[in-house]
Amino acid sequence: xxxxxxxxxxxxxLRQTATLTCTGNNNNVGNEGAAWLQQHQxxxxxxxxxxxxxxxxxxxxxxxxxxxxxxxxxxxxxxxPEDEADYYCSAWDSSLSAWVFGGGTKLTVx
Amino acid sequence: QVQLVESGGGVVQPGRSLRLSCAAxxxxxxxxxxxxxxxxxxxxxxxxxxxxxxxxYKFYADSVKGRFTISRxxxxxxVNLQMNSxxxxxxxxxxxxxxxxxxxxxxxxxxxxxxxxxxxx
Numbered sequence: 001x002x003x004x005x006x007x008x009x010x011x012x013x014l015r016q017t018a019t020l021t022c023t024g025n026n027n028n029v030g031n032e033g034a035a036w037l038q039q040h041q042x043x044x045x046x047x048x049x050x051x052x053x054x055x056x057x058x059x060x061x062x063x064x065x066x067x068x069x070x071x072x073x074x075x076x077x078x079x080x081p082e083d084e085a086d087y088y089c090s091a092w093d094s095s096l097s098a099w100v101f102g103g104g105t106k107l108t109v110x
Numbered sequence: 111q112v113q114l115v116e117s118g119g120g121v122v123q124p125g126r127s128l129r130l131s132c133a134a135x136x137x138x139x140x141x142x143x144x145x146x147x148x149x150x151x152x153x154x155x156x157x158x159x160x161x162x163x164x165x166x167y168k169f170y171a172d173s174v175k176g177r178f179t180i181s182r183x184x185x186x187x188x189v190n191l192q193m194n195s196x197x198x199x200x201x202x203x204x205x206x207x208x209x210x211x212x213x214x215x216x217x218x219x220x221x222x223x224x225x226x227x228x229x230x231x
Contacts, residue, residue: 028215035210035217037155044224045155050210050217088155091215097169099145099157 004029004089006102013110016079022072022089022102029091034072036065037088039104045088049074076107084109112136112220114206119225122196130191132206132222140164140184143209145218146191148202148227158204161189174200196229203227 005023012018022034037045047056049065062077072089089102118130130146146158159180160169168180177196182189189206204225207218 032214035215037217039155044205044221045218046221047210047217047219050219051213051215054212056210056219086154090155090157090217094214098171099160099169101147101155101157104154 003100004034004091004102006087006089006105008103009106009108011108011110012079014079014081018076018079018083018107020074020076020087020105020107022074024070024072024091024093024100026070027095028093028100029067029072029089030070031094032092033067034065034089034091036063036072036074037090039086039088041085048087079109081109083107114208114220114222116204116206116222116225119204119227121228121230123231124196124198124229126196127192127194128196128227130193130204130206130225130227132189132191134187134189134206134208137208137220139187142211144180144182144189145207145209146180146189147205147207147218148200149205149224150199150202153202156202159191160209193227196227198229201227201229 033051035050036048039045048063053065086104088104093100115133145160161180165182179192206222208220210216210219
């Protein structure tokens with residue numbers, strides 16, 4: 001099952017803005033939208049955003065998501081040291097009848 | 111509080127079986143779609159299997175289809191993963207996850223701490 005495409009790594013300076021991307025196709029991101037997860041080393045993932053730009057309770061407003069066509073994006077403003085983590089996108093693929101994940105982006109805060 | 115607790119992981123030889131369980135609490139389990147997601151050492155997340163809220167619909171990743179079976183008991187708030195014919199490439203941390211549930215691609219909003227499965231001779 002084909003997954004979603006994410007850049008392996010992104011590096012940004014403290015207090016700057018990072019935009020992470022996730023590219024799929026018309027059967028997943030383009031049709032159904034995407035969700036974003038954050039995972040710190042040694043911990044389970046945490047949901048940051050779902051259905052393109054809905055934040056669960058307790059998630060900082062510094063995290064915002066959007067979608068344009070088959071590409072979803074997660075923007076993190078005012079980068080903090082604790083934002084250094086792996087970020088994954090996920091989506092339901094209606095053609096495969098399967099959930100698909102991106103390979104993950106490792107965000108480094110310099 | 112809202113939580114998922116996995117159990118049943120361990121070390122097993124190739125070709126053998128293992129059954130994982132996930133106990134849910136703090137939310138309406140019978141109204142929630144449930145999933146298993148795994149993560150091989152040093153790798154990304156891989157969706158494994160899903161169950162609809164009443165267990166009538168089940169979906170599997172191609173990599174496990176025909177070998178793994180997801181089931182649930184809404185009277186006990188548990189979801190299970192029966193893993194047969196295990197392969198070395200099934201070695202991973204296995205997470206139980208709850209779907210947020212507001213529609214397609216709503217994401218997984220509750221995760222357990224995971225249970226480790228190691229397949230080795």
